[in-house]
Amino acid sequence: MKGPIPEIPAPIWRNFKDLQEWELLHKTRPVDDKHSVLFESVTEGIHSFPGGFVVTTAADAFLNWARKSSVWPVTFGLACCAIEMMATFCSRFDVERLGMVPWASPRHSDLMIVSGTVTIKMAPMLLRIYEQMPDPKWAVSMGSCANSGGPFRHGYHVVKGVDRVIPVDVYVPGCPPPPESLLNGLLLLQEQIKHFKRTGQRAAPNEKVD
Amino acid sequence: MSPDDARSAIGARFSGAEVGTGTPLMVTVAPGHWAELAGFAKETLGCCFFSFLTAVDWKEQGLEVVAKVDNLDDGLAVMMKTRLGPGVSTCASLTPIYRGANWMERECWDMFGIRFDGHPDLRRILLEDTWEGHPLLKSYAVDTPHPPYR
Amino acid sequence: MLDQSTVARVELDWAGPERITMNMGPQHPSSHGVFRAIVTLEGETVVAVDAVIGYLHRCHEKLAETLTYAQYPSIASKTDYVAAMTSEFAYVMAAEEIGKVEVPKRAQYLRVICAELQRVASHLLWLGTWCMDMGGALGGGATIFLYCIREREDILDLFESLVGARLLYGFYQVGGVRYDLPDGWAAQCRATIDRIDQRIGEYEQMLEQNPFFLARAKGVGVVSRELAQDVGIAGPLLRGSGIPWDLRRTAPYSSYEDFDFRIPVETDGDCFARYRVRMVEFREAIKIVRQALDKLPAGPISSRPALKSVAQIRIQKGESYARVEGPRGEVGCYLIADGSAKPYRMKWRGASFSNLSILPHIIPGHKVADVVAIMGSVDPVFGEVDR
Numbered sequence: 001m002k003g004p005i006p007e008i009p010a011p012i013w014r015n016f017k018d019l020q021e022w023e024l025l026h027k028t029r030p031v032d033d034k035h036s037v038l039f040e041s042v043t044e045g046i047h048s049f050p051g052g053f054v055v056t057t058a059a060d061a062f063l064n065w066a067r068k069s070s071v072w073p074v075t076f077g078l079a080c081c082a083i084e085m086m087a088t089f090c091s092r093f094d095v096e097r098l099g100m101v102p103w104a105s106p107r108h109s110d111l112m113i114v115s116g117t118v119t120i121k122m123a124p125m126l127l128r129i130y131e132q133m134p135d136p137k138w139a140v141s142m143g144s145c146a147n148s149g150g151p152f153r154h155g156y157h158v159v160k161g162v163d164r165v166i167p168v169d170v171y172v173p174g175c176p177p178p179p180e181s182l183l184n185g186l187l188l189l190q191e192q193i194k195h196f197k198r199t200g201q202r203a204a205p206n207e208k209v210d
Numbered sequence: 211m212s213p214d215d216a217r218s219a220i221g222a223r224f225s226g227a228e229v230g231t232g233t234p235l236m237v238t239v240a241p242g243h244w245a246e247l248a249g250f251a252k253e254t255l256g257c258c259f260f261s262f263l264t265a266v267d268w269k270e271q272g273l274e275v276v277a278k279v280d281n282l283d284d285g286l287a288v289m290m291k292t293r294l295g296p297g298v299s300t301c302a303s304l305t306p307i308y309r310g311a312n313w314m315e316r317e318c319w320d321m322f323g324i325r326f327d328g329h330p331d332l333r334r335i336l337l338e339d340t341w342e343g344h345p346l347l348k349s350y351a352v353d354t355p356h357p358p359y360r
Numbered sequence: 361m362l363d364q365s366t367v368a369r370v371e372l373d374w375a376g377p378e379r380i381t382m383n384m385g386p387q388h389p390s391s392h393g394v395f396r397a398i399v400t401l402e403g404e405t406v407v408a409v410d411a412v413i414g415y416l417h418r419c420h421e422k423l424a425e426t427l428t429y430a431q432y433p434s435i436a437s438k439t440d441y442v443a444a445m446t447s448e449f450a451y452v453m454a455a456e457e458i459g460k461v462e463v464p465k466r467a468q469y470l471r472v473i474c475a476e477l478q479r480v481a482s483h484l485l486w487l488g489t490w491c492m493d494m495g496g497a498l499g500g501g502a503t504i505f506l507y508c509i510r511e512r513e514d515i516l517d518l519f520e521s522l523v524g525a526r527l528l529y530g531f532y533q534v535g536g537v538r539y540d541l542p543d544g545w546a547a548q549c550r551a552t553i554d555r556i557d558q559r560i561g562e563y564e565q566m567l568e569q570n571p572f573f574l575a576r577a578k579g580v581g582v583v584s585r586e587l588a589q590d591v592g593i594a595g596p597l598l599r600g601s602g603i604p605w606d607l608r609r610t611a612p613y614s615s616y617e618d619f620d621f622r623i624p625v626e627t628d629g630d631c632f633a634r635y636r637v638r639m640v641e642f643r644e645a646i647k648i649v650r651q652a653l654d655k656l657p658a659g660p661i662s663s664r665p666a667l668k669s670v671a672q673i674r675i676q677k678g679e680s681y682a683r684v685e686g687p688r689g690e691v692g693c694y695l696i697a698d699g700s701a702k703p704y705r706m707k708w709r710g711a712s713f714s715n716l717s718i719l720p721h722i723i724p725g726h727k728v729a730d731v732v733a734i735m736g737s738v739d740p741v742f743g744e745v746d747r
Contacts, residue, residue: 121417258589266705
């Protein structure tokens, strides 16, 4: 009685021929990632009535309130900022009162708090975890290492900011940012989510300029 | 074993060794005697505790491998050094003698490009397997670019 | 319903000679940091472990050659980021040893107070994360974690009023320390450590009467005396395997010989022995802080003037290896100076790097669940491992 042997595809981060192909991945949204035909037709129908936009705006507001009140971060602690992130998750600077339950599995989370230095060896893993998160997802860059490479910017093995790898929504400065700063950043993120609309384009990661 | 006994024992066994004064006891030998010195330190001097192994790049004068071992019962600290000479980047491995040298020698291979003869599994430890270059050499710039991430 | 003979047949079929390779990848919930363990399993038993590190390699040793003696200590704190002052201490001591710089007595006592408070804070984090790993984040493990972080926050408050930062500091400088104690700090410190002393007794009682904890910690991850020395592990791992080696006693630095404290040693070598060593170290560290606060001399806090420029400190040619007994073991800094304001070569002897290299030797033979318990009791901090 043997179980099936799974087919594991080749690691995705080795498929890039050059920098241009890698950048192209982040500038475009996948082809099948759009609203279904039924959704589009229903929205059209609602909008054809006078004042129909109120319904969709109210629906948007309700959905955004639901989204921002239960953002689940994936525990992605890399370095020193991870200790401050853990302190933010604990009793004194509770994030659970904001609805954020730190969750280990990326498949069930909405938010990735990149806390710590991103190195060249770790960057493909980070991208892999980010891509395993379902949409809509957000990313918070915590600490100066994740913002721009930080004190290690000139190192040969350090990525100069996580926004070269994934698109970032909120940057929290500090080395490490004390939990009050991180909470400030998370509240700013909640403000952003309040205005979230399902548009086609996502902000691309930054241009690679050394 | 006191530092003076250790000094005289090393001087008796290794004729070309330079032994310093003070703690830790600095012993410099030729690369040919490297593994022999380590075995001598473990058996005769009783230094069973392996502290670290690293290398220094002295530019034109070549590379130097430094290792430190301790005798925890007597408090004796011995720092062993060997100059590999200009252009040479191979050295005998201490892994058969001290198991702690395993990861330290992998790091020296990774950072300096020193091949250790007799190491069971010499591959890169801190950098990716496909990395080119050995960063801690003085000829490697600290902010060498590495596409596509920087 | 399966009958007994069917169940037996299924089990033998799976736990045969086939080996499974499982990846405990760089992101996993036992929050020790970025570490990848590729374990080879036969059923539930681990047969081999390949530890892949380097996911946090931040080029410390190369960067130290480009930063001056005044600039680097605050970067040094980012190696062992849980007990950041330990690494600063080793670097600054190495520079002082080469440059023959005198450190005034008050600065030495302040260094000791901060080092011991860091030890308490680091062990609190260790206890919290280890128990959380063994108990599960949503199960009982979070209890001890939240309690320990609550105590740790009190200690971090002390550091915040002293240095200005909670986690990573630039407190040490070549020649002494940078800041002096503010008013009321000593009283607040005494109150905090009294409270922690009493609460640690409660946690000990809670854990040692818990059969699950004892089952997961006793007899797991035994490190023999000979293996411990050969691989070069240090700190509570060495003392848990029966070797009474503590740098504060055997090679005292920075006035540690003025204080009266005992070195806990256990002979079993398993996770429970290391736990007992660390629990006693809590008490001893608190004792040292009390003694240091009582005997704190007046005087200058640094033999060098206050830093006005980054290239102010020049160390003459020489080399030295300075080591500090950190919470994880011997943190050493091998420094080669060449007369300028920047070192020629600096090597970190990271305690966690040597401690982690014991994993491929002790994990084979245990079950998968024990991997997490052993890793927690080894207590690695990946800033030190990867530097």
